Amino acid sequence: MQYQAIVIGTSAGGLNALKIVFSSLHENFSIPILVVQHISSHSDNYITKFFNNLCMLNVKEADEKEKIEPGNIYFAPPNFHMMVEEDKSISLSVDKKVNFSRPSIDVLFETAVYAYCPALIGIILTGANNDGAKGLKLINDNGGLTIAQNPKTAETRTMPQEAINISKTNNILDLEEIGKFLNKIDKDQKKILKNLN
Amino acid sequence: MNQENINENINIEIKLLLEAIFTKYGYDFRNYSKAHIKRRILHRVSASNLNSISEIQHKVLYDKDFFEIILRDLSINVTEMFRDPSFYKHLREEVVPILKTYPYIKIWHAGCSTGEEVYSMAILLKEEGIYDRTQIYATDFNKLVLQAAKEGIYPINKIKEFTYNYQKAGGVNSFSDHYTAKYDSVILNKSLKKNIVFAEHNLVTDNVFAEVNVVICRNVLIYFDKKLQNRVFNLFEESLIQGGYLCLGSKESLSFSNNFNKYTIISDKEKIYKKKLGI
């Protein structure tokens, strides 16, 4: 399988968790990453600045209609849902909150399934509610690869635990392992591509 | 049947549904964001206990009330007063001083939803002393939200957020000067409605109806594809006087449109543009 995108959802404790995952990704990691981090609707763009300083990839807040390109990490803007179009571009929406959240992880995951599955990786990290659990199940049901952070070592365990219960994912990893796991996938699929050419 | 096939069929069914809606009712959603339309339609399929989008199509054609439900599904009406307070602050500080130089001012709110944005503007203009010489046109393609907008009554549990926004937006009085509370609602002052005309207007299918100093169209164009956005930008350009202002939502931009060279940027962050002179 050549994975074309990674979607990640997290809430409480997410910044620390993402920091560990992102800083371990190798420099030419090329699968594009889309992230929903629950955040106050009044916050500015400090998150993207923060991550840009500590990882090799280009981290940005998503713009509407933006084409999803390799080597980028896209964050949903505060107070907008982020959706993936089947032409692999980003749409934003101010639609009602879902699971008390805007942006909502389920909205991102649900639309990413149509655009990418089965070539999609979904990841749920630390968090305090159940947003993303349905979305992760949908990715699993449609043949994508799903990962949940190990609830035992998560800063807040509810979100990954709910995701595991509902999606039945088999990949339960500590944060340190997630980056390594993704690096390996990225490297392996590049090798296969190279051999094909 | 495999997943890819199912998805292909879903997309075909949605396309046919949108054609049916357009042919029967004249509302044209064919160039809206596909991810948005699909999400809303699939949710309606499960919420109404139907088995497929084709069943939705049948019901839409034969049941006008059901069509109204679909219309509501597809038009996202979520809004608030002084949404993005920094936008209103900028408007107050950078645009209003110029507006004050005109003897008579016309403002068009396109896609005004339930009216919160329009009343925010009315309050701002009132506090700046120019409301009495302003005419506001507030339009939307959804009759139901226009009806609510005309009433100007909002649930009291939203007032905390509105007040917070009002203060951040540079409000000079107390927000409570502008409404009276009754049971679990707040009723905006009648004087705010005096110069507002609420009317049905569809940005996709209707044309220019007035020449205005300011066009405000926020969080509507994010639902349109590039082609449709360009149509609407043309409409706005034709409606604006020379030196008039175009204001978009915080995540919308004129930068990639055919119309970009006709404007100067007043604020990139707040998405405020000024139509050049001599255009």
Ligand SMILES: C[S@@+](CC[C@H](N)C(=O)[O-])C[C@H]1O[C@@H](n2cnc3c(N)ncnc32)[C@H](O)[C@@H]1O
């Ligand atoms: C999310 S609301 C934006 C409300 C307000 N401008 C704000 O930013 O808070 C989008 C509005 O656009 C309206 N709309 C969508 N398509 C439209 C069209 N083709 N013509 C006119 N209004 C439209 C919807 O009915 C809805 O009320």
